[in-house]
């Protein structure tokens with residue numbers, strides 16, 4: 001559910017039923033409290049300014065009664081990799097966890113993630129395979145990649161603890177395998193340090209189920225169908241609970257700490273448009289509507305400087321209204337031995353890097369300020385596609401042309417005219433590219449020779465692709481104990497923690513540079529938050 005004026009009105013009414021009519025005064029009645037000790041009126045004012053969204057907070061002392069209420073040691077919102085890891089680690093230390101999830105499923109977006117490049121430095125598993133990582137060198141490499149512009153403490157915490165997380169997960173039935181990542185710029189150094197969580201035979205799902213069972217064994221509970229909407233604060237501004245919607249009911253979950261593990265806002269187009277400044281759509285991350293961030297900001301959490309940071313994929317066929325077409329033409333979006341052009345019909349990057357690391361293609365597309373990328377194929381490539389997929393018929397191709405996803409021309413000039421490019425510009429570009437292929441060398445974008453394949457006879461086709469998000473990468477700043485940072489320098493929002501994708505931006509600059517490591521961070525940040533919270537409250 002996207003944020004809306006309706007939600008504000010509803011939430012505000014819920015929180016202040018006793019205060020009478022809705023008014024400007026009511027807003028300040030719900031004002032967030034910054035938890036800095038001795039916070040002055042000034043710091044509260046800045047917390048209010050920070051909450052430029054329409055989520056309220058509830059004051060425990062003045063809120064209306066919910067339909068139902070539960071009490072535990074810790075409330076964890078979101079049952080993805082981050083929330084599960086945190087809840088399990090808490091349960092291992094004897095905490096009663098209320099794990100609250102809006103769907104009825106375990107695993108969140110983590111169940112669709114492929115898990116490439118899971119960093120597992122010096123896990124027993126990796127050491128057993130003879131791969132010993134040089135953690136300081138890895139740390140330095142990462143810092144160079146992000147121009148040192150990230151939270152060095154968080155990065156170090158991650159790299160020093162990720163191996164142990166892998167060992168811990170394996171105790172619950174996770175299985176990993178070494179993965180040879182292709183040598184691509186910036187990722188070469190990863191090749192001997194990564195492993196991939198296995199997905200076969202539902203091994204990942206079984207492990208997550210075992211972890212949630214652990215939570216229940218320790219007296220906790222898994223509450224499904226509950227969408228968290230509002231944080232509950234005590235009179236000192238500390239977070240002491242969470243209100244959720246369950247159908248038409250309101251359900252309160254009270255505890256000594258609340259952990260936000262809701263996975264970002266990639267499915268919330270309003271937020272994407274506001275913060276990311278690029279025309280992206282929510283594709284796979286359908287679960288992440290940004291409630292966790294919104295309610296945390298309302299409680300006084302700081303918005304990070306790189307709030308709009310994205311992990312972008314660029315391989316999905318799309319029409320000009322950003323509707324995706326995942327079937328049929330999809331394999332053409334993942335070809336590296338092709339020419340790709342921008343909306344002017346000009347080549348703008350190495351198609352090989354685009355394929356191996358779609359986030360690189362995404363970074364370039366975003367930087368280059370272009371909404372679409374076009375992959376060019378000849379008739380032979382289209383015939384090969386049809387041979388592999390019986391759905392790719394003449395009628396299907398016609399329907400894609402009608403939808404504005406596919407363009408066709410008997411000659412390159414006709415293709416250019418169909419796609420809206422200057423025919424001369426595109427014809428020259430096509431010839432130049434074919435010449436590079438003949439020479440077997442790309443002196444411009446340095447594409448590997450094996451991917452330089454000459455085009456055959458027409459007709460020619462262009463498939464429209466666009467940047468779409470794998471996920472947003474961080475709406476909240478955290479300490480190395482995963483406490484959510486407040487708006488005042490050095491402050492935290494007391495009782496509020498965050499893990500997983502909500503916080504992964506802390507290790508990156510303005511773009512998520514390293515493919516496929518968010519699940520790893522979700523597990524490690526969740527595990528470490530579980531340890532820190534148990535230490536502080538049990």
Ligand SMILES: Cc1cc2nc3c(=O)[nH]c(=O)nc-3n(C[C@H](O)[C@H](O)[C@H](O)COP(=O)(O)OP(=O)(O)OC[C@H]3O[C@@H](n4cnc5c(N)ncnc54)[C@H](O)[C@@H]3O)c2cc1C
Pocket residue numbers: 077078079080081082083100101102103107108109110111112113114115116226227228229261262263264284285287288289290291292469470471499500501502515516517518519520522
């Ligand atoms: C197609 C695809 C491929 C990917 N591939 C990779 C990969 O190869 N490697 C990698 O590391 N990462 C990958 N990712 C990203 C990865 O899936 C996420 O980074 C990871 O799942 C984050 O874990 P999380 O626990 O932070 O959030 P999520 O997994 O998104 O879990 C959040 C949970 O919170 C629940 N929730 C959200 N809001 C509320 C609310 N208000 N109330 C109650 N519950 C709520 C959701 O339903 C969900 O269960 C991929 C993502 C996609 C979409």
